[in-house]
Amino acid sequence: MHFGKNMRTYYLILIPVLVLFFAFNTFPLINGLIYSFTNSKGYGGFDWVGLRNYADLFSDSRVGNSYLFTFKLALLGTVVINVLSLVLALALNSKIKFKSSLRGLYFIPNILGALVVGYVFNYFFTYILPYLTHSTSMLADKGWAWVAVVVVCAWQAIAMNTIIYISGLQTVPEDIYEAGALDGASGWNKFRYLTFPLIMPFFTINMVLSMKNLLMVFDQIMSLTQGGPAQSTESISYLIYNNGLAGGQFGFQSANAVIFFIVIVTISVLQMRFLNSREEQL
Amino acid sequence: MLTRRQAIKALAAIAAVTPVLAGCSSGTKASTSSDGVTNIEIVSYKQEATKVFAQLEESFNAQQSDIHLTVSSPKEAMTVLKTRFVRGDYPDIIGFGGDVNYSDFVEAGILTDVSGYRGLSKVKKPYLDILETLEYVPTEGTFGVPWMANAAGVLYNRSMFQQYGWAIPGTWDEFIALLDKVKAAGVQPLYAGFKDTWTTLAPWNALAVELAPSDTCKLVNEGKTTFAAEYREVAEKLYQLIGYMEENPFAYGYNDACTAFAKGQSAMFAIGSYALPQILTVNPDMDIDSFVMPGSNDTSKLVLNSGVDLQFAVMQSCPNKDAAYKVLDFLLEQGNMQTYLDAQSSVPCVEGSFEISSMLDGMRSYIDAGKVADFQDHHYPSQMSVDAQIQTFLLDGDVDKFLAKFDSDWVRYNRDIIRKVQAYENSQK
Numbered sequence: 001m002h003f004g005k006n007m008r009t010y011y012l013i014l015i016p017v018l019v020l021f022f023a024f025n026t027f028p029l030i031n032g033l034i035y036s037f038t039n040s041k042g043y044g045g046f047d048w049v050g051l052r053n054y055a056d057l058f059s060d061s062r063v064g065n066s067y068l069f070t071f072k073l074a075l076l077g078t079v080v081i082n083v084l085s086l087v088l089a090l091a092l093n094s095k096i097k098f099k100s101s102l103r104g105l106y107f108i109p110n111i112l113g114a115l116v117v118g119y120v121f122n123y124f125f126t127y128i129l130p131y132l133t134h135s136t137s138m139l140a141d142k143g144w145a146w147v148a149v150v151v152v153c154a155w156q157a158i159a160m161n162t163i164i165y166i167s168g169l170q171t172v173p174e175d176i177y178e179a180g181a182l183d184g185a186s187g188w189n190k191f192r193y194l195t196f197p198l199i200m201p202f203f204t205i206n207m208v209l210s211m212k213n214l215l216m217v218f219d220q221i222m223s224l225t226q227g228g229p230a231q232s233t234e235s236i237s238y239l240i241y242n243n244g245l246a247g248g249q250f251g252f253q254s255a256n257a258v259i260f261f262i263v264i265v266t267i268s269v270l271q272m273r274f275l276n277s278r279e280e281q282l
Numbered sequence: 283m284l285t286r287r288q289a290i291k292a293l294a295a296i297a298a299v300t301p302v303l304a305g306c307s308s309g310t311k312a313s314t315s316s317d318g319v320t321n322i323e324i325v326s327y328k329q330e331a332t333k334v335f336a337q338l339e340e341s342f343n344a345q346q347s348d349i350h351l352t353v354s355s356p357k358e359a360m361t362v363l364k365t366r367f368v369r370g371d372y373p374d375i376i377g378f379g380g381d382v383n384y385s386d387f388v389e390a391g392i393l394t395d396v397s398g399y400r401g402l403s404k405v406k407k408p409y410l411d412i413l414e415t416l417e418y419v420p421t422e423g424t425f426g427v428p429w430m431a432n433a434a435g436v437l438y439n440r441s442m443f444q445q446y447g448w449a450i451p452g453t454w455d456e457f458i459a460l461l462d463k464v465k466a467a468g469v470q471p472l473y474a475g476f477k478d479t480w481t482t483l484a485p486w487n488a489l490a491v492e493l494a495p496s497d498t499c500k501l502v503n504e505g506k507t508t509f510a511a512e513y514r515e516v517a518e519k520l521y522q523l524i525g526y527m528e529e530n531p532f533a534y535g536y537n538d539a540c541t542a543f544a545k546g547q548s549a550m551f552a553i554g555s556y557a558l559p560q561i562l563t564v565n566p567d568m569d570i571d572s573f574v575m576p577g578s579n580d581t582s583k584l585v586l587n588s589g590v591d592l593q594f595a596v597m598q599s600c601p602n603k604d605a606a607y608k609v610l611d612f613l614l615e616q617g618n619m620q621t622y623l624d625a626q627s628s629v630p631c632v633e634g635s636f637e638i639s640s641m642l643d644g645m646r647s648y649i650d651a652g653k654v655a656d657f658q659d660h661h662y663p664s665q666m667s668v669d670a671q672i673q674t675f676l677l678d679g680d681v682d683k684f685l686a687k688f689d690s691d692w693v694r695y696n697r698d699i700i701r702k703v704q705a706y707e708n709s710q711k
Contacts, residue, residue, distance in 0.1 A: 039698055043367035044390020047698075056694075126477075126533055137533035140477060142677060228479055229532050230674035231667070246361040247665030248386055250368065 029261070035254040042250035053255035062231065063256060066239045069146060069232065074214035077150050077157070081210045082203070085158045089165030090191070103166065110159035118223025121152045125224075142232045145225055149233055152220050157213060161206045168202030169195070204275040208268055215264055236260050320605040323352045326377030327359035328592055330559050334625040342612050349605045367392070374600040375609065380409070380428065380590025381660040385416045387595070388425050394596040395423035399607055401614045402427060409590055409631040412656050415497070418699050419706040425595055427610055428631035430622065432591035433572070433645045434484050434554035434657070437561070440569040442469070442549050450644060453579040454519065461526040464549050472523065473548035474531035475539030476676065479669040483659045485523060485552040485575065486672055490516045491587045491655040492577035499661035502692060503703045509692060510685040517681050519577065523552070524676055532677060544568055556591060558627040558641055573644040586648035589656040591628060666695045 036053055040046035057063055092103050109117065125139045125148050138144040172195060180194045196203075218237040221227060227234035227242065234242075240260070244253030326335060335353040342351045356362045360383060363376060372392070378384070387393050396402060402410075402424060409428035414420075446467055451457040464471040475481045490498075494512040501507045524531065528548070531539075537560070543551040544564035551557070552575060562568065574586045594613065596606045612618060616634050623630060627639035629649055638646065648654060662668045671691070675684035693700070 041386060041390060042364055044387075044392050060694075126538075130533070136530045140530050140533035226479070228477065228670065228673060230677050231670050242361075243665045243667075245364050245368065246358075247667070248364070248663070249665045 032254045032257055035251050036258050037255075038251040040251040040254075041248040042245060046251065049251070053252045054259070056252060057255055057259060062234070063239065065231065066234045066236050070215055070217070070235045073146060073150055073153070073217060073235070074211055077153050077214040078207060078210045080150065080154045081157045081161055082206055084154065085161035085206070086165055086203075088158065088162045089169060090195075092162065093166055093169045103163075106162055107159050109156045110163075112156070114156060114219035115223045117156055118152060118220050121148070121155075122224050139225055140229055142230050145229060145233050149217070149220055149224060152224060153214060153217060156220075157210055161210060164202055164206055164209075165199065168199035172198045200275070200278060204272065207275060208271050211271060212264060212268060215267070318348065320349050320602045321352065322349055322375065322600075322602075322605055322609050323373040324354070324375045324377055324594070324609070325359060325363055325373045326353060326355045326592070327363075327379065328377065328626075329355050329357055329359065330556065331355060331592075331622065331626055334622050337621065338613070338618055341618075342609065346608070346612075349608060351609055372597045372599040374602075374606050375594050375596055377429075377592055377594050379660070380412050380416060380426070380593055381657070382416070382662060382664055384413065384426060384593075384595075385418050385661075388417055388421055392598050393425040394598050394600065394603065395425060396427060396596060397424045399427070399610065401607070401610055404614060404632045404634070406631055406633060408652055408654065412590055413593070415500075415656070416660065419702055426590075426593040427595070427614070428590045428593045429613065429619075430590075430592040430626070430628040431588050431631050432555045433629060433642060433649065433654075434488050434587040435572055435575045435645060436488075436550050436552050437543070437555075437557065437570055437572050437641075438550045439543070439546060439548075440571040442546065443571075448549075450573045451576055452581055452584070453576050455579055457576050458522075461523075465526065470528055470548040471526040472528075472550050472552060473534075473539050473542045474527045474552070475534050475536040476531045476673055477534055477538075478536040479667070479673045481536050481539065481553065482520075482672040482676065483657075483669050484554055485520055486516065487657045487659055488552065488575040488587045489519050489577040490658045491585055492583050493519070494658065496655050496658075498658060502689075503696065503700050504707065509688040513685060513688065514681065516577075517675065517684060520672070521676060521679060521681070532673065540564065554587075555627055555629070555642060555645075558639070559625065570641045571644050572642055574648060585653050585655045586645050587657060588629065588645075588649065588654040589660055590631065593631075663695045663699075666691050 037048055037050060038046040039049045039053075088106060092099065092106065096102070122139070126137050129135075130137050138148045176194055176198070177190070180190060185194060216237050217235045218241065221233060221235050221238045225233040227238055236256070237260075240253045240257050243249045244257075247253075324335075328335075332355045335355060339351050339353045342349075360378065363373075363378075366372065405428050409431060410424060413424060413426055413428065446464075446469075448460060448463065451460045461471045474485075490513070493515045495501060495507075498507070498509070498512050501512075502509060528534070528542070534542070536557075539551065539553075540557055540560045541564050542548060544561045546565075551561075555572065558570065561570065574584055576584055594610055596603060596610075600606050614632060616636070619630055619632060619634075620636060622628065623636055623638065627641055629638060629642065630636045638649075642649070659668060668688075671684065671687065675681070
């Protein structure tokens, strides 16, 4: 064991990161927790209100609707994103011409800013799509606006997930397929019993990442719908930001943020546990 | 299988680090003086007026050597400002509307009492009264200098009206008859941009000033009336107007509506004078005039919906108040106000002979006679999002549900204020 000099190096590495983490993560979290027991507007004076904000959270229909919308979006979005990006990854990993260029092309949505993408799609949904289909704008329809949000989120998120799946597919050794071919595995069976179990860790990461990103959706809402029509597309983050800062509900939305934090942590842990148990190790 | 493991670990590491990086942002503040020059920063919520303020800023800095003025007019300025307040980062002066934000800021005690400022004597009394009515509980002092007012009603395409020989309506029935006539002529009567929820408030306010008492919100806080009683007619009449707007007005935003009206796609646009600059950027030669939206058939009730569009408040934290007052002196100079009026087609809150845009001809007599009433939404708490509720109502058309929710949400969002108001009333007895 090397104490002394080595330990000092470890501390030198550890402490700055710990300080940064505390300053930018733990401290704001504690701060938010404290504000969640007040009726603060974010500035000026405030009163302590105990657990009133938490009690209100469960009776506020607007908060309830934002959770419903966000979960609807996250569940459908996660499925759509993972299915499509897995299909794309398989296609881009097969023996095709212009493989590298195509991979680059499909990665472009990830480079673009979410706001830019949102504004372009906003124009698309308001003017181009209604013109082509002779219908009214999806974004103005309470029942359809959330689908438009799913489309935009998926269009952009698929790029990153595809790259992760491609890198997963490349770690599957060729000899497994050769052995499988001897046993007569091909087509769907080859994917079902060989490829998919071996890229399971990548599937886990993609599921957790896309679920988490969709639960925290914000930019797309900001640029596409601003929570409308009729407050049908208010995501939790959007509501926290909008009502917490502009609306002067800083204390109440801090309570919302605390609950939301607990929800996300719980979901991520459950997802990791469930999916990890199904991973195959070579 | 070392490569496999490594790849997986690397990915997990990337996934863990990403949110940390996204969490960092910086805010800079430059209001302390360096080399004897005092910096004064104004944040104005009038994004439309960015150019005029740049012009005013330049001429101020050209004539002053010991004060340096910076004016910024960010998009969503009130959100930007409140976000800065949360961090304890205050500009020196803020330019904002006479609305519920004023009530909140006064209550929070972050604005300076300017009742001793000599420029205040130039401001017309009705606008100072508006500021008084905005205070939740009567507070000693004046905390803003009203600078510009706006007027909301109906903007119309004057040349189109002349071409068809349409007359300006004076009552609600005449207004509906006009809308029918325009429709019959094959012209789109009204255009709206209800995708941007706040635009629903323009016709809402214009109708409410005539159909509901001007202190409705105060009466409700005191428990003397309900919104269901006062706002039913407003809601029903606004719903009726939907039939005269373009198909699905909820698909288009404010910018779309301004553009459509500017291109002559509709005869009228129910919005405030603040939309004029934007309309003119699309069609600079357009001949526009305005009229007061008639909400009832009783012509004696006809009042113009007008409020404080832009006022300046000095923040409590401003270190050099004299410098801030010098900036206000400059802004209140007749020539500088005229520069703003010419660019923004506003109405001045200050005494003096100003040239007001011909696009406000139809509202002029009301302005001069002081037959004005403040926007009712200036009293609505912003977190209640009344604009979004009006949009919801206009989409599904259920008046009873809308009004019931208005009353129950009002209590829910205002209980701290209602408690304060009632405590104040009791202490006065």
